Each structure stands twice: as structure tokens, then as C-alpha cells.
Amino acid sequence: MHRGLSFLSGVAFVALIALICGLLFNSLYQLRALGEQLNIVVEHHNRKIDLITQTQVAAHIRADSLYRMVLADDPFERDPHFLEFNRAAFLVGQGRNALRALGLTPAEQRDFDAQTQLVSHIQAVQEHVVDLLYDGHRTQAREALARDAIPLQEAFNAQLADMRNAYQRANLAAQRAAQQTYRQAYLLTVIFGAAAITLALLIAWHTIRKISQKSRQLRDQMAALEQSRAALREEATHDALTGLANRRLFYDRLQQAIRHSLRYGGKVGILYVDMDRFKDINDQHGHHIGDAVLMEVAQRLRECVRESDSVARLGGDEFVVLLEGVQDRQDCLAAALKIEQSLARTTRFGDLHLEIDASIGQALYPDDGDDEDALIRAADAAMYRVKSGCESERQCSLPFQ
Numbered sequence: 001m002h003r004g005l006s007f008l009s010g011v012a013f014v015a016l017i018a019l020i021c022g023l024l025f026n027s028l029y030q031l032r033a034l035g036e037q038l039n040i041v042v043e044h045h046n047r048k049i050d051l052i053t054q055t056q057v058a059a060h061i062r063a064d065s066l067y068r069m070v071l072a073d074d075p076f077e078r079d080p081h082f083l084e085f086n087r088a089a090f091l092v093g094q095g096r097n098a099l100r101a102l103g104l105t106p107a108e109q110r111d112f113d114a115q116t117q118l119v120s121h122i123q124a125v126q127e128h129v130v131d132l133l134y135d136g137h138r139t140q141a142r143e144a145l146a147r148d149a150i151p152l153q154e155a156f157n158a159q160l161a162d163m164r165n166a167y168q169r170a171n172l173a174a175q176r177a178a179q180q181t182y183r184q185a186y187l188l189t190v191i192f193g194a195a196a197i198t199l200a201l202l203i204a205w206h207t208i209r210k211i212s213q214k215s216r217q218l219r220d221q222m223a224a225l226e227q228s229r230a231a232l233r234e235e236a237t238h239d240a241l242t243g244l245a246n247r248r249l250f251y252d253r254l255q256q257a258i259r260h261s262l263r264y265g266g267k268v269g270i271l272y273v274d275m276d277r278f279k280d281i282n283d284q285h286g287h288h289i290g291d292a293v294l295m296e297v298a299q300r301l302r303e304c305v306r307e308s309d310s311v312a313r314l315g316g317d318e319f320v321v322l323l324e325g326v327q328d329r330q331d332c333l334a335a336a337l338k339i340e341q342s343l344a345r346t347t348r349f350g351d352l353h354l355e356i357d358a359s360i361g362q363a364l365y366p367d368d369g370d371d372e373d374a375l376i377r378a379a380d381a382a383m384y385r386v387k388s389g390c391e392s393e394r395q396c397s398l399p400f401q
């Protein structure tokens with residue numbers, strides 16, 4: 001569940017980053033497209049400027065041809081100029097038509113219409129000059145040229161120059177504004193994009209840190225729980241002072257040993273060890289020395305038996321030993337003897353020298369009982385017989401062999 005959530009969060013985070021990157025790239029792409037569109041508009045303006053220039057040149061050629069016609073003395077000399085005059089008129093018309101075809105704003109359209117009137121007027125004046133020439137009124141033609149045609153032509157030229165300058169200025173202003181907008185938008189997109197990605201990464205880092213902190217805490221808590229569970233298990237099954245198995249665990253093990261013996265044969269031996277005059281040790285040397293003696297006895301009992309055997313403390317100064325896989329009482333007696341000898345060793349606690357004695361009673365499964373309680377009772381009874389007179393369990397039990 002937790003892993004599933006982490007996976008989902010990871011996928012959501014990657015999707016978020018991808019989304020931010022997508023938005024970022026889309027903005028940059030749109031900006032680039034905007035720049036390209038602006039270039040197209042500028043090119044459009046440049047095309048208009050070219051057409052205006054073309055019209056201006058054609059108008060100039062037409063005016064020049066007329067001028068040359070007026071200056072020519074021989075009427076035949078006028079013909080090539082007349083041809084040029086007409087061709088230029090065609091070019092002026094063509095240029096203006098192309099300009100209109102590119103599309104005009106309402107303001108441009110108004111200027112264009114005013115210019116159309118001026119062009120008609122110029123054409124009428126120029127044709128009047130030509131008529132005067134071909135009618136042989138050269139002087140009047142010159143006067144009409146100087147008085148009417150040339151000023152009108154200059155006005156036309158000025159108008160075209162104004163148009164061209166206006167387009168150039170508009171181009172320049174648009175380019176500057178676009179460049180500034182582009183730079184600002186680009187900068188803001190990059191800054192916001194980088195900020196969004198950084199923020200997302202920070203959030204992810206913070207979340208991952210929190211999750212790992214929580215999981216570490218959880219692991220620690222689990223470990224502590226497991227430790228306290230183990231301590232509780234230990235407490236429930238072992239004696240706190242000596243660390244030996246307690247009565248409950250001993251009964252459990254005895255039961256297991258009896259079952260094993262039932263199934264596979266063999267016998268189970270029990271030694272009941274009760275210390276002699278232990279109360280005196282407590283009374284004379286204090287409870288702490290009594291505790292130390294109990295721990296020492298536990299240690300020696302452990303050393304006397306095999307790994308597979310069990311030693312337990314039933315309470316007070318009473319211990320039991322479970323001997324598995326024994327053949328007969330002789331094996332139990334051998335173990336009891338070993339324990340007696342081990343306990344008989346002088347025990348030292350600093351300057352204190354103590355003699356430890358114990359009475360040991362034994363019982364054998366199945367000979368002395370067929371369950372745990374019967375066996376413990378039998379061993380306890382045997383121990384009491386020893387304590388109350390026999391020198392040792394060996395002597396007491398010998399008659400039963």
C-alpha cells in the first residue's frame with residue numbers, strides 16, 4: 001500500500017515536471033512563432049516599400065521622358081521618349097495596383113485614394129503638355145510643364161516618399177517593440193520555468209526526506225517493539241536472577257522430552273537440586289551474597305550437564321536438571337555425582353569463603369511417573385529423603401537399581 005502510494009507520488013511528480021517543461025517549451029515555441037510572424041509582417045511592409053520605390057522610379061521616368069520630349073527640337077526625336085513616357089505610365093499603374101493588392105489599413109486607403117486623385121490630375125496635365133507639343137505649341141507646352149506638371153510631379157514624389165518613410169518608421173518601431181517584448185517574455189518564461197522546476201524539486205526533496213524520516217522512525221519503533229517483545233518472552237520463560245529457564249519453560253521442555261521418549265524410546269532423567277542451609281547464608285552474609293551464590297550454583301549446574309540437557313530454577317534455592325537420552329538410573333547418578341563434586345568446590349566472594357551443599361533427588365521416566373507432575377513430585381520426594389537422612393541420593397536410589 002505504502003509502496004503503491006510512493007510509486008503513484010513518483011509518477012505524479014514526474015508528470016508535473018513534464019508538464020512544466022511542456023509549458024516552458026510551448027511558451028518558447030510560441031514566442032519563436034510570434035517572432036517569425038512579425039518577420040512576415042515586416043517583409044510585407046518591405047514589399048510595400050519596394051513597390052512605392054518602383055512607382056516613384058516609374059513616375060520619375062515618365063516626368064523625365066516628358067521633359068525630354070519638350071526639349072527635343074525634331075518631332076521625330078520625341079517618339080522614343082513618348083514610348084518611354086507611356087511605358088512609365090503603365091509601370092506607375094502596375095506599382096500602385098500591386099500596392100493596393102497587398103492590402104491597406106483604412107488610414108492607408110485614405111492616403112491611397114487621395115494619391116489616386118493626384119495621379120489622375122498629373123496624367124491629365126502631362127497629356128495636355130503632350131497634346132500641346134504634337135499640336136506644335138512648343139512654348140505653351142514648356143510653360144505648362146514648368147507651371148503645372150513639374151510641381152504636381154514633385155508633390156507626387158513627396159507623397160510617395162512620405163509613404164515609404166512611414167512604412168520604414170513603422171517597421172523599425174514594430175521591430176523594436178517586438179524585440180523588447182520577445183526579450184521580456186523569453187526572460188520571464190525562463191525565470192518562471194526555472195522557479196517552477198526548482199520549487200517542484202524542493203517539494204519532492206522535502207517529501208522524500210519526510211518519508212524517509214518517517215520510515216526510519218517506523219523501523220526504529222519496530223526494532224524497539226521486537227526488542228521489548230523478546231525481553232517479555234525472555235521474562236516469561238526465564239528466571240531473572242540466574243538467567244536459567246523458569247518453571248514454565250522447564251515443564252514445557254520436560255513434556256517435549258517425554259513425548260520424544262514415548263515415540264523413539266529411551267528414558268528421561270530429572271535431578272531435583274535443593275541447597276542445604278541456604279537461609280543461613282542469607283542471614284549471615286546478606287541477601288546480596290545469597291543472590292551471588294544462587295548465580296554461582298546456576299553456572300556450575302550449567303557446566304555439569306550436556307548442551308542438550310536443561311537446567312531450570314523452580315524458585316528460591318531449588319533447581320532442576322533435565323537429562324535427555326539416559327539409559328538408566330546409573331546415568332542419573334553419574335550426573336548427580338558430578339554436580340555434587342562441582343558444588344563442593346570452595347566458593348569465594350572477595351574474602352569470603354563459602355561451602356555450598358545441596359541435596360539431590362532423582363526420578364526417571366517412565367519408571368517413577370508417566371507425566372511431568374508425577375516425575376517432579378517423585379524427584380522432590382527423593383530429594384527430601386536425601387535431605388532428611390541419606391548421605392546422598394546415590395545411596396538412597398541404589399536399592400532401586
Ligand SMILES: Nc1nc2c(ncn2[C@@H]2O[C@H](COP(=O)(O)OP(=O)(O)OP(=O)(O)O)[C@@H](O)[C@H]2O)c(=O)[nH]1
Binds near residue numbers: 290316
Ligand atoms: N538471596 C536470595 N535468597 C532467596 C531467594 N529466593 C529464596 N531465598 C531464600 O532462600 C531461603 C530458602 O530457605 P529454605 O527453603 O528454608 O532452605 P534452606 O535454608 O536451604 O533449608 P534446607 O533446604 O532445609 O537446608 C529463604 O531464606 C529464602 O528467603 C533469592 O532469590 N535470593
